[in-house]
Amino acid sequence: MGSISTQGLRKAFGDVQALDDVTIDVPDGSFFVILGPSGAGKTTTLRAIAGLERLDAGTVRLDGLDATKADPAARDLAMVFQSYALYPKRTAFDNIASPLRARRTPAAEITRRVDEVSALLHIEKLMKRRPAQMSGGEMQRVALARALVRSPRAFLMDEPLTNLDLKLRVEMRTELTRIHRSLGGTFLYVTNDQVEAMSMADQVAVLKEGRVQQVGTPREVYERPANSWVAAFVGNPRISLLPCRAEGTRLVGDGGWSLPRPRTGAAGDGQPLLLGLRAEDVSLDRRDAAAALDGELYALEPLGDRTVVDVRVGSEVLKVKARPSVTGRPGDRLTVSVDLDRAHLFDAGTGLALTR
Numbered sequence: 001m002g003s004i005s006t007q008g009l010r011k012a013f014g015d016v017q018a019l020d021d022v023t024i025d026v027p028d029g030s031f032f033v034i035l036g037p038s039g040a041g042k043t044t045t046l047r048a049i050a051g052l053e054r055l056d057a058g059t060v061r062l063d064g065l066d067a068t069k070a071d072p073a074a075r076d077l078a079m080v081f082q083s084y085a086l087y088p089k090r091t092a093f094d095n096i097a098s099p100l101r102a103r104r105t106p107a108a109e110i111t112r113r114v115d116e117v118s119a120l121l122h123i124e125k126l127m128k129r130r131p132a133q134m135s136g137g138e139m140q141r142v143a144l145a146r147a148l149v150r151s152p153r154a155f156l157m158d159e160p161l162t163n164l165d166l167k168l169r170v171e172m173r174t175e176l177t178r179i180h181r182s183l184g185g186t187f188l189y190v191t192n193d194q195v196e197a198m199s200m201a202d203q204v205a206v207l208k209e210g211r212v213q214q215v216g217t218p219r220e221v222y223e224r225p226a227n228s229w230v231a232a233f234v235g236n237p238r239i240s241l242l243p244c245r246a247e248g249t250r251l252v253g254d255g256g257w258s259l260p261r262p263r264t265g266a267a268g269d270g271q272p273l274l275l276g277l278r279a280e281d282v283s284l285d286r287r288d289a290a291a292a293l294d295g296e297l298y299a300l301e302p303l304g305d306r307t308v309v310d311v312r313v314g315s316e317v318l319k320v321k322a323r324p325s326v327t328g329r330p331g332d333r334l335t336v337s338v339d340l341d342r343a344h345l346f347d348a349g350t351g352l353a354l355t356r
């Protein structure tokens with residue numbers, strides 16, 4: 001068993017409110033990701049769950065039992081940090097074996113477990129090497145193996161892939177998902193990288209300034225963001241947010257453009273809104289003239305498999321996903337057709353999504 005839940009966690013450092021009512025439910029066996037920018041309170045949440053941070057308020061429950069005041073060791077959680085924290089003088093084998101030795105596990109059992117976990121992480125060949133004889137990626141794998149060698153209640157991982165180069169990071173994302181499937185434990189994983197969150201998580205909690213903005217599957221968070229901040233934080237290229245207001249059956253942009261009003265929730269006439277359009281929900285192939293915006297080419301960003309075209313519409317820039325072969329010069333007139341069924345509307349004041 002390995003469920004974790006927090007209720008109303010609060011923690012201030014001087015006048016910085018690091019955690020401001022953090023409530024999350026991590027189901028047993030899930031891969032749960034806390035996603036947020038630097039300073040959002042991700043590490044503090046993890047440390048609070050591990051018992052390394054004294055809270056101002058709130059409760060931590062492990063498998064349903066109140067563990068708020070429990071000793072860190074009694075919580076039976078394994079942590080993996082961004083820095084590998086390996087013993088420099090010990091071999092990979094001894095590093096990985098250390099949590100088992102600390103628990104007086106019999107030698108034969110240690111060998112069996114270390115062999116098993118090193119096979120899982122494909123690091124069998126490193127067993128006799130010390131950290132100074134390994135690359136960063138290898139050290140990170142050894143650090144992961146050291147956490148995974150035990151069968152704790154849950155694994156807490158604090159941006160473990162941050163120090164790896166891009167290629168290794170991409171590889172390790174797939175590896176971690178595979179390891180999670182084959183081990184079947186609870187993974188609570190912290191990152192500021194939305195691609196990591198989207199590609200690995202069963203569920204994501206999006207955190208900003210110590211507050212949970214939204215919890216959901218990666219798909220829910222991407223397709224139905226709770227507010228304009230989440231919409232902008234998740235997704236690459238970034239969603240375009242165009243200031244506008246509702247006027248009768250139409251949306252009228254601050255820059256003078258106008259579109260039919262999407263079938264979204266109640267917005268009063270004149271209410272300041274943000275129209276959120278993802279790059280894949282707008283197109284340069286004119287399909288529906290009723291929902292089209294006129295603009296001019298501002299910049300092209302070729303990305304190999306596609307090109308992102310920045311189109312200036314009034315005073316805003318709209319990002320449009322286009323074919324890789326698209327060409328043009330700044331200033332060229334363009335018409336962007338909009339898939340209104342996929343458009344997002346937010347209250348410009350509160351940022352909250354107007355639900356469909």
Ligand SMILES: Nc1ncnc2c1ncn2[C@@H]1O[C@H](COP(=O)(O)OP(=O)(O)OP(=O)(O)O)[C@@H](O)[C@H]1O
Nearest residue numbers: 013016018036037038039040041042043044045192
């Ligand atoms: N020991 C501390 N003393 C003072 N302020 C702290 C301490 N630990 C964290 N903070 C502050 O609390 C806030 C949340 O920090 P935290 O490390 O939890 O953020 P984070 O989301 O993990 O960020 P990062 O992605 O940069 O690691 C930040 O403003 C940080 O400066």
